[in-house]
Amino acid sequence: MVDDVSTRVVVTATAGPLSATTADAVRTLAQRAAAVDGVAPLSEQPLLWLTDVEAPAVHLQATLAGSLVGYAQLDTGSQTRVKAELVVDPAHRRTGVGRALLARATTETRVVDGRELRVWAHGDLPAARAFALSAGMGVVRELLQMRIDLTARPSREPTLPPGVTVRTFRPGADEDAWRRVNSRAFAHHPEQGRMTSADLHAREAEDWFDPQGFLLVERDGKLLGSVWTKVHPAGEHGPERVGEIYVVGVDPDAQGLGLGRALTALGLDHLTTVGLTAAILYTDADNTVAVHTYERAGFVRAGADVMFGLDTKSSPRDVTMGI
Ligand SMILES: CC(C)(COP(=O)(O)OP(=O)(O)OC[C@H]1O[C@@H](n2cnc3c(N)ncnc32)[C@H](O)[C@@H]1OP(=O)(O)O)[C@@H](O)C(=O)NCCC(=O)NCCS
Known part of the structure; x- marks a missing residue:
C-alpha cells in the first residue's frame, strides 16, 4: 500500500508577517529547491513580504512532524486575482505536499467571490508543468528572461x-x-x-x-x-x-x-x-x-x-x- 504523506501534512495559513525564525526556514527551503532545480522558486516580492507587516499576503506553511516541507505565498491584494508562488522541499516531492498547498490556496482564494487563482512557476520546469496540468490549470501568462x-x-x-x-x-x-x-x-x-x-x-x-x-x-x-x-x-x-x-x-x-x-x-x-x-x-x-x-x-x-x-x-x- 502506498503511504500517502499528504494525510500527515498539515497546512496552516497566516495573514500577518512570519516570525524571523519561520522566514529563515522559508528562505532555506527556497535555497534548497533552487540548488536542485537550478532556478529560484520564490521571486523578490514574496521574499520581501515574508516579514512585511503591511504586505497583502497570506503565508501557507506545509509541515510534516513539525518541520517545514513546503511553502506558498498568496498575494491577496486584488479583488479579482490571487497570485501564488509555491515550493516543495526537494526531499518531499511527489508525496502530495504541493497538492495540499494548492488545495488550501484554492480555499483561501474563494474567500472573495469570483476571484481566480494564478500560480507562478519560475523556469517553466517540467515538474511544475506536470503538477499544474494534473491540477487542471493552463498557461495564462509567460514572462521571458x-x-x-x-x-x-x-x-x-x-x-x-x-x-x-x-x-x-x-x-x-x-x-x-x-x-x-x-x-x-x-x-x-x-x-x-x-x-x-x-x-x-x-x-x-x-x-x-x-x-x-x-x-x-x-x-x-x-x-x-x-x-x-x-x-x-x-x-x-x-x-x-x-x-x-x-x-x-x-x-x-x-x-x-x-x-x-x-x-x-x-x-x-x-x-x-x-x-x-x-x-x-x-x-x-x-x-x-x-x-x-x-x-x-x-x-x-x-x-x-x-x-x-x-x-x-x-x-x-x-x-x-x-x-
Ligand atoms: C511543482 C511542485 C510544487 C510539485 O510539488 P509536489 O509536492 O512534488 O507535488 P505533488 O506530490 O502534490 O504532486 C501532485 C501531482 O503533480 C504531478 N507531478 C508533480 N511533480 C511531478 C513530476 N516531477 N513529474 C511528473 N508529474 C509530477 C503528478 O501528477 C502528481 O501526482 P502523483 O504524484 O500522484 O503522480 C514542486 O516540484 C516544486 O516545488 N517545484 C519548484 C517550484 C515550482 O516550480 N513551483 C511552481 C508550481 S506551479
Missing part, C-alpha cells in the same frame, strides 16, 4: 532627443516623481504599476540598491523616464555577478521618441562600467514592443517564467493577458 553578453556589445554613445538630460536618482527627493511616471508608464501592468512608496523604500533599503545605477531622463526639469539597474551576486544567475535591467519606464507623453532604446543603452553602459560581463531582464512575452527593443539592443531569449491559471479551455494565445 532575456540575456545579453556585455563583452560583445559595441560601445556607442546613446542618442538622446534634443534637450533631454540624464542624472542619477536622488534618494529622499525623487521618489514621488518617479512613482508618478512609473504608474503612468505601467498603468496596465499587473505588478509594476502597483508599486507603492513602501515597496520603493523596501527596495532602496536592500544591499543591492545603488543610485548610481538608477538613471533619470528629464527635459526642462520634468521627469520623462528612467532606467533602474540591479547587480545580482555570483551564484544567483550563474557563477559570476550578473547585471539586470530591472525597470525601464517612459512616461506615455514621451513615448515614441527613442527614449526606451536610449535608457536601455544607458543602463547597459552603467553595468559594463561597473565590470559586469552579462546582464538579464524580464519582460512579458506578449509585449512585442519591449521584446523588439531588447532584441535590437542585443538581448536574446534565455528562459521563461510561466503563470498558470484555472482557465484551461483557452490556449495561451487565446487568453486575455490583462497586462
